[in-house]
Amino acid sequence: xxxxxxxxxxxxxxxxxxxxxxxxxxxxxxxxxxxxxxxxxxxxxxxxxxxxxxxxxxxxxxxxxxxxxxxxxxxxxxxxxxxxxxxxxxxxxxxxxxxxxxxxxxxxxxxxxxxxxxxxxxxxxxxxxxxxxxxxxxxxxxxxxxxxxxxxxxxxxxxxxxxxxxxxxxxxxxxxxxxxxxxxxxxxxxxxxxxxxxxxxxxxxxxxxxxxxxxx
Amino acid sequence: xxxxxxxxxxxxxxxxxxxxxxxxxxxxxxxxxxxxxxxxxxxxxxxxxxxxxxxxxxxxxxxxxxxxxxxxxxxxxxxxxxxxxxxxxxxxxxxxxxxxxxxxxxxxxxxxxxxxxxxxxxxxxxxxxxxxxxxxxxxxxxxxxxxxxxxxxxxxxxxxxxxxxxxxxxxxxxxxxxxxxxxxxxxxxxxxxxxxxxxxxxxxxxxxxxxxxxxxxxxxxxxxxxxxxxxxxxxxxxxxxxxxxxxxxxxxxxxxxxxxxxxxxxxxxxxxxxxxxxxxxxxxxxxxxxxxxxxxxxxxxxxxxxxxxxxxxxxxxxxxxxxxxxxxxxxxxxxxxxxxxxxxxxxxxxxxxxxxxxxxxxxxxxxxxxxxxxxxxxxxxxxxxxxxxxxxxxxxxxxxxxxxxxxxxxxxxxxxxxxxxxxxxxxxxxxxxxxxxxxxxxxxxxxxxxxxxxxxxxxxxxxxxxxxxxxxxxxxxxxxxx
Numbered sequence: 001x002x003x004x005x006x007x008x009x010x011x012x013x014x015x016x017x018x019x020x021x022x023x024x025x026x027x028x029x030x031x032x033x034x035x036x037x038x039x040x041x042x043x044x045x046x047x048x049x050x051x052x053x054x055x056x057x058x059x060x061x062x063x064x065x066x067x068x069x070x071x072x073x074x075x076x077x078x079x080x081x082x083x084x085x086x087x088x089x090x091x092x093x094x095x096x097x098x099x100x101x102x103x104x105x106x107x108x109x110x111x112x113x114x115x116x117x118x119x120x121x122x123x124x125x126x127x128x129x130x131x132x133x134x135x136x137x138x139x140x141x142x143x144x145x146x147x148x149x150x151x152x153x154x155x156x157x158x159x160x161x162x163x164x165x166x167x168x169x170x171x172x173x174x175x176x177x178x179x180x181x182x183x184x185x186x187x188x189x190x191x192x193x194x195x196x197x198x199x200x201x202x203x204x205x206x207x208x209x210x211x212x213x214x215x216x
Numbered sequence: 217x218x219x220x221x222x223x224x225x226x227x228x229x230x231x232x233x234x235x236x237x238x239x240x241x242x243x244x245x246x247x248x249x250x251x252x253x254x255x256x257x258x259x260x261x262x263x264x265x266x267x268x269x270x271x272x273x274x275x276x277x278x279x280x281x282x283x284x285x286x287x288x289x290x291x292x293x294x295x296x297x298x299x300x301x302x303x304x305x306x307x308x309x310x311x312x313x314x315x316x317x318x319x320x321x322x323x324x325x326x327x328x329x330x331x332x333x334x335x336x337x338x339x340x341x342x343x344x345x346x347x348x349x350x351x352x353x354x355x356x357x358x359x360x361x362x363x364x365x366x367x368x369x370x371x372x373x374x375x376x377x378x379x380x381x382x383x384x385x386x387x388x389x390x391x392x393x394x395x396x397x398x399x400x401x402x403x404x405x406x407x408x409x410x411x412x413x414x415x416x417x418x419x420x421x422x423x424x425x426x427x428x429x430x431x432x433x434x435x436x437x438x439x440x441x442x443x444x445x446x447x448x449x450x451x452x453x454x455x456x457x458x459x460x461x462x463x464x465x466x467x468x469x470x471x472x473x474x475x476x477x478x479x480x481x482x483x484x485x486x487x488x489x490x491x492x493x494x495x496x497x498x499x500x501x502x503x504x505x506x507x508x509x510x511x512x513x514x515x516x517x518x519x520x521x522x523x524x525x526x527x528x529x530x531x532x533x534x535x536x537x538x539x540x541x542x543x544x545x546x547x548x549x550x551x552x553x554x555x556x557x558x559x560x561x562x563x564x565x566x567x568x569x570x571x572x573x574x575x576x577x578x579x580x581x582x583x584x585x586x587x588x589x590x591x592x593x594x595x596x597x598x599x600x601x602x603x604x605x606x607x608x609x610x611x612x613x614x615x616x617x618x619x620x621x622x623x624x625x626x627x628x629x630x631x632x633x634x635x636x637x638x639x640x641x642x643x644x645x646x647x648x649x650x651x652x653x654x655x656x657x658x659x660x661x662x663x664x665x666x667x668x669x670x671x672x673x674x675x676x677x678x679x680x681x682x683x684x685x686x687x688x689x690x691x692x693x694x695x696x697x698x
Contacts, residue, residue, distance in 0.1 A: 025496055051581040060494020086492030088485075088570050092577050099581065 028133030034142030073119030158197030260656025518613030564605030
């Protein structure tokens with residue numbers, strides 16, 4: 001009888017050990033802020049989106065905000081980052097500190113000469129892979145017009161399986177108004193790049209639909 | 217070879233082929249009639265037998281289950297009745313110990329009162345005043361003939377008259393004093409009478425209570441005897457009682473589950489502060505599992521407490537414990553419950569603090585969000601939540617009572633349901649057996665219908681042969697007679 005009990009317990013333990021890994025329910029959001037040229041005027045909107053995202057994220061989730069400038073594939077461009085504590089009270093404290101950092105940045109931001117969106121996305125992918133979160137989302141707050149400094153190579157295939165890439169507040173440039181095909185081609189180019197990297201592309205210009213992006 | 221080729225094997229004409237095939241099939245079927253009939257009979261008899269056997273087995277199982285159900289019902293009824301009778305005897309014992317134990321004292325008290333009354337009565341008896349001894353002398357003096365001229369006699373008589381009057385007044389006074397004393401004694405007797413009356417009434421009340429309890433015991437003994445004898449009335453009463461218990465206990469349990477859910481919501485959120493808000497176990501948040509475990513532990517402690525108090529009888533081990541051990545267990549379970557209730561009150565407070573913090577954060581993050589309005593009135597909700605957090609664990613203790621009734625009643629209800637299911641299944645199998653029997657006959661008749669032409673020819677032939685046979689002897693006999 002004792003042997004039988006031992007066998008049953010051992011089998012249960014082995015079954016428990018060999019069973020599939022528990023699903024990761026945490027969320028990771030990496031937000032890129034375009035700081036090139038006149039787009040810095042749109043940063044107030046970005047601030048609202050960041051606050052909204054902070055309000056919706058739960059303990060255990062990860063959130064980072066980075067600027068897009070001349071060379072964005074760098075940790076130096078991270079404005080604020082946090083993996084929220086398991087305890088709700090500590091997570092709330094972290095959210096307050098996060099907000100303060102973003103507020104300071106928005107006040108002191110200086111426009112950059114170039115817009116390295118690809119570098120920012122690569123940095124975001126690297127950050128979220130390290131964070132080991134369940135659901136990965138990259139928010140791009142930009143007009144999606146990439147301008148690279150001479151010598152910078154960004155013709156790189158993106159590898160982002162399972163990522164949700166959401167372009168927010170994609171404003172139309174003057175040239176887009178002259179020829180709307182430019183705007184459409186730009187969006188299509190980014191969609192193709194993301195989907196070629198096995199990511200899921202989405203454009204949200206109406207901020208009221210943002211809730212679905214964060215919660216989904 | 218295709219079907220059409222086979223079909224047109226005998227002739228190019230479809231109609232002729234059809235006729236040839238039909239004739240062949242009918243001829244073959246006529247030849248195979250007997251084995252086919254045997255096969256139909258065997259197959260359908262087998263099916264019918266199997267269904268009948270299954271039906272019989274199910275009926276047998278149903279009878280056994282019904283018998284077992286009755287046994288369980290009677291056993292449960294006996295146990296409940298014994299329990300009630302035991303309780304009644306305990307009450308009688310209490311009355312006897314509490315009230316009739318005082319009876320010797322009461323008896324002594326009544327005897328004392330009676331003695332005192334007797335003494336007082338004796339003392340209060342009226343004693344006639346004594347006749348003065350010198351009255352005869354006075355009579356003699358009174359008979360002396362007097363003359364008006366003899367003043368001496370007149371003076372003497374006057375003096376005697378005065379003395380007599382004084383003596384009379386004195387005697388009267390003495391008599392009055394004695395009467396007053398007697399009245400005082402009688403007056404003193406009145407409270408003693410009242411006291412005795414009260415005591416006797418008390419004795420009467422105690423005896424009446426005892427009589428009432430004994431009548432209840434008689435009634436319950438009568439029920440118990442009915443149950444023991446397994447009368448139909450007792451069975452019906454017990455069965456109906458079980459069903460009522462099942463539904464009532466189920467309803468109360470549903471209410472208790474509602475209470476447990478409220479309790480869960482009170483402590484699940486603040487539990488995140490203790491065990492983390494993002495850890496998951498088997499697809500559920502660890503904080504939720506921890507909150508559920510706390511509530512289940514409270515329910516378990518409640519069960520043990522009720523067992524230790526001998527209100528429920530789910531665990532015979534606890535009921536058979538030594539009294540000292542049982543009392544220790546009562547205090548331990550109560551202590552754990554009190555601790556858990558205090559923890560829950562603390563968690564409820566923490567929940568309110570977290571809610572306020574969340575509201576403040578949202579207000580600072582989202583400009584359109586509701587701010588932390590009405591903070592001054594928050595103490596009401598905080599106090600209410602803490603109160604609920606403290607009271608609900610104790611309220612959950614009483615779940616043990618409906619749970620016990622539900623468990624006991626569900627045995628009977630499940631037994632009745634299983635009996636009904638077995639009966640329905642047996643009915644279905646009986647139907648199938650009958651259907652198989654009739655289907656066998658139907659198939660045999662349908663087969664004969666297909667080959668009705670050769671059968672008709674056969675019957676004609678047989679009839680003709682029989683007529684021929686029956687005609688020959690009759691003719692011979694007639695000739696002989698002739």
